[in-house]
Amino acid sequence: MAKIKPGKNTSKKEVIIKSASVLFRTRGFSAATMRELAEAVGVEAPSLYNHIGSKSEILQAICFKVANAFNDQLAAIETQQVNTISKLEHIIRFHIQMMMNYYDEVFVANHDWKHLEEPYLSNFLMQRRNYEKRLVAIMEEGIRKKECKNLNPFVVVLTMLSAVRGLEFWQRHKKNISVKVLEDDMVNQLLKGITAK
Amino acid sequence: MAKIKPGKNTSKKEVIIKSASVLFRTRGFSAATMRELAEAVGVEAPSLYNHIGSKSEILQAICFKVANAFNDQLAAIETQQVNTISKLEHIIRFHIQMMMNYYDEVFVANHDWKHLEEPYLSNFLMQRRNYEKRLVAIMEEGIRKKECKNLNPFVVVLTMLSAVRGLEFWQRHKKNISVKVLEDDMVNQLLKGITAK
Structure with missing residues (x-):
């Protein structure tokens, strides 16, 4: 079999992570094997290990890549000098774009994080709780500034996050929209x- | 161990279904055993089989109990002489109430339907697709009657269903709301x- 062929702007590790995301989403993290991953990448299993240590290490890479993307975007939005509704709009659009453009990675991060090993598991969960808290804080600020209605901020954030996460079902349907x-x-x-x- | 004790208004089968819902949700359908179910109900395994044939049969009972509840409620709402927004409001409130009052059953129906055997699997999926189509039809009627904005009806229905389904996370958080x-x-x-x- 051939060597791992990186694209113009992607490293070999990124090629592996992309293939692994598709494999984990379709086969499930527990069921997927390194041999299957090697096949998907198009190399022999030993050559995979030149680039990545274990299935667990790949899962970490996927989960934290997704977490970092959301955290970085939120940090940028938090400092914007715009009103709360615009901030929330940016956040919703970013979630939808992530779901559309990095569906496999986001799906794996949403479903398979529970297979992370410590200390990565605790770290990932803390980041998720923090992300949620920062969204609630944005909504609270909006209520304080009277830019948002006086609704329960946690309910609003949960509804938003659930709605965008539900795009998983959308991806499966592939409706023509x-x-x-x-x-x-x-x-x-x-x-x-x-x-x- | 004791006999299965039904409550005033519940049959023995209903007692088993309730215990099984809790067990399947917490242990996962595949991992849960009839022995564990017997323990949860508080009887010997053989006495379970007097009331129910197999794990598969219990899963069917749970999934179709949930599907029937949603279908019956939707049928009642469809015939109401109220405007579209009121109909959608009833539907959202009913979903939330089901999530709150029959959390275990709804969770199992949402996650473990994929373990149903044929012809139940196909039947269940057809019912779900139909349910979705009937919601889209309500939204379409609302747009036609100019009671709703001209948004994509499928997107609206998906957003609604995803938001209420996200209450799963809520249940785990048990926020004080x-x-x-x-x-x-x-x-x-x-x-x-x-x-x-």
Whole structure:
């Protein structure tokens, strides 16, 4: 079999992570084997180990790649000098784009994080709780500034996160709806109801 | 061990189904054994088989009990002489109440339906697709009657269903928020954005 062929802008490790995301999503992390991964990448198993130590290490790479993407984006949004509804709109659109463009990675991070080993498991869960808290803080600020209705901030954040996470089912359906309509209509539905007049 | 003790208004089979829902949710359907179920019900395994044939049969009972509850409620709502937004509000509130009052059963139906055997698997999936289509039809009627904004009906339905399904995470968190606030705020957030002015 051939060597791992990285693309123009991707490292060999990134090629492995991408293939592993597809494999873990379709086969399940527990069932997937390093041999299957080698086949998917198109190399012999030993050559995989030149780039990555174990299945566990790949799962860590996937979960923290996804977590970092969300954290970095949120950090950028938090410092924007715009009103709360615009911030929430950016967040929703970013979640939808991640679901569309990095579906396999996001799916694995959403479902298989429970197979992370310590200390990665605790770290990942702490990051998720923090992410949720930062969203709640944005909503609380919006209520304080009277940019948002006085709804329970936790309920609002849960509803938003659940709605975007539900795009998993959407991916399975592959309905013929453009990402633009999806983004615009979800933003409309999720934000108009919480915007103060 | 004792005999299966039904409550005033519950049959022995219902007692078994309730215990099985808790067991399947916490242990996972595949891992759970009839012996564990017998222990949970508080009887010897052989006496379980007087009431129910197999683990598979119990899963069918749980999944179709949940499906029937949603179908019956939707059928009642479809015939109501109220506007579309009221219909959707009833549907959202019913989903939230089911999540709160029959959490174990709904969780098992949402996650373990894939372990159903044929012809039950196909039947269950057909019922789910139908349920979704009937919700889309309600939204389409609302757009036609100009009671709803002209949003993509499938996106609206997916957002609603995903948001209520996300209450799974809520159940795990057990935040100190009343069901009334939860219902009212979710209805507010999910419906104000789709209501035509």
